[in-house]
Amino acid sequence: MTSHKLNTFLEKNLTELKENGLYNEIDTLEGPNGSEITINGQTLINMSSNNYLGFANDTRLKEKANAATDKFGVGAGAVRTINGTQSIHDELEAKIADFKQTEAAVAFQSGFNCNMGAISAVMNKKDAILSDELNHASIIDGCRLSGAKVIRVKHQDMDDLRAKAKETIESGQYDKVMYITDGVFSMDGDVANLPDIVKIAEEFDLITYVDDAHGSGVMGKGAGTVKHYGLQDKIDFQMGTLSKAVGVVGGYVAGTQNLIDWLKVRARPFLFSTSLTPGAAAACIEAIDIMSASTEEHDRLWENGHYLKEGLNKLGFNIGNSETPITPCIIGDEKLTQLFSKRLTEEGVYAKSIVFPTVPKSTGRVRNMPSAAHTKEQLDQVLATYKKVGNELNVI
Template identity: 50%
Template sequence: MGKYDFITAELADLKAQGLYNTIRTIESAVGAWTVVDGKRVLNMCSNNYLGFANDPRLVEAARQAVARYGVGPAAVRSIAGTMTLHVEFERKLAAFKGTEDAISLQSGFCANLSAIPTLMGAGHVLFTDELNHASIIDGCRLTKAERVIYPHRDVGALRRALAEHKAASRKLIVTDGVFSMDGDLAPLREIVAVAEEFDALVMVDDAHGEGVLGSHGRGIADHFGVQGRVDIEMGTLSKAFGVMGGYLAGRREIVEYLRQRARPFLFSSAATPADVAACTTAVEILEKSDEPVRMLWDNGRYLKGRLADLGFDIGHSETPITPVMLGEATTAWEFSRRLFAREVFAQAIVFPTVPKGKARLRVMVSAVHTKEDLDFAVDAFARVGRELAVI
């Protein structure tokens, strides 16, 4: 028996269950229409909420940054990798978020791995929503803190758990702001209130709320009017901002402590000049105008209405994220393949990203989709839905 036989068997099992992920290749800039595997298709599954991934203003900012600073800092931030670009971006981001300070990281995943293990340790207690993102789960696993997993969005259960652990020297509630697979929101106003009652810290992962929720896309804390009451806001720069990276924003002493002790900040090279300059430009655009955010929400409402009218199960999303629920993984993959044949790109989402039996297509609109684009997508969904007897 060969030493790799177990891997071959696992891959065969994934294919048999319909869980094998066929990874497609992007061959152009990411926009409303994108070249995928040699075919021009309507892109309905990227996180390019505001269309910034190919925005000429961000492209030009990146080009100028490379011309001045080169392609990379060639060091970690804490030794020789902090450039004026990083300092300027963090200052502007904190001002945009309405927080005292901000720290930028290499990714949203790194941001969660920076904050949670740095702030929590043995003798402390973490309270985490059962549907939190994998990066939150991994951040919690890296600590020696006790973990309490509370039912999804259940503030009553959270309060009871906090009461049971009120003697803990340090308590942290961590939750996604927007739950990315279903598009529903954390009840952040209520979470903050119960945290204040039990003297717990609150951290919100705003990866899918940044650029989407709140005034000019400032995020979920702004959306619920709890700015200054959330201790740590985490976000990504790869979704609405269309670039790459992550950040943590909050009270000055928390951010400074993360600069001193967060391992991804200390031991992984700094973000590239091109990325940082493009992200700074994204913040500047949103400061000046909320038009991209309004266009995103208009498109989201339009698409949801059309798909619901056709009889699709689109769940209970409160954001432009539109899950088209299909149940079995094999159905979801076949639906995705048939859409692609009709020039619509929407990948299947199956276990382990979502529970077994809850496979879906997560349809993602963008501010740069036109109504004609959305009608084209709806027509393809209608045809495939009838072919597969989904509607």
């Protein structure tokens, strides 16, 4: 018999979410996550994947994953600190460090695990963390887990950052102070002002942490937002994922050898979760090798991003201030946003609605994620569909 109070809580809150247009329906794909996907037998142009470079179903990555699985097995069999570190994991970490131009790197099972483990491994209740107010949920949870005092900084507001850094340092209450920010903000597509952040950090001796989940593979000719600004020797933590542009699964932190050595003995997800599968590690290595050898996919991603932005802007959609291929169409009302996304799907375009609590209330949007795998013909079809649905629902 289940708890009556639990059932009452669940039924009440699920009903409330559905009535307010905040309940998220999960769609199941019947094949790979590419430029086109199949859901319930319907083929759709896919505008909702983080698969920026089209690597998730790339033949080259699949071949490497299969070969590594044959050699090392389907799983690592243990946590990294017992006997779950295989030579393929060491090779991946060396490859990441070289790509990010840091002394060392450590791989985690996911980007979320990175933020949960890395922040709390270094920061504690004697410390303070200055955090951009639009940082990703995994950063927020990692900060909470650390026990440090968390101080919200207005989004991309350097004056507010400077004032709060000064106040926090001069209070003398904290052993260490960190500033943490996304490199690319995934809901709006804007890019962190790292040059000014570094100046403020140097003035007040702040630890710097950049979550580059949406910047790795996209910014800096693929090497990320930190590389884009040439600040590899100025940022203490470069965190990123292996599941977006890299196309596989996992996450990493890159930095000094001392930092990585410390994370390998103190980051709890690293210590208490089984390693990345050998196949995933091998596929990640192949993706990094491809990005290192050529910018072909990176350049095509940006070309497609510019093309889509220009088209949506001409149609009259509010696409915000994105500086990256991420292109939101900001609708506002949550129910209208959900309806807009539903109509797009019915017309053959899959662009998922994003509403509160992922974004602030009344800023609902349909987020478009063009990739290197999209053709111009597909993007033209997307634009034609947006025009039709936008006129139908009086959004444009």
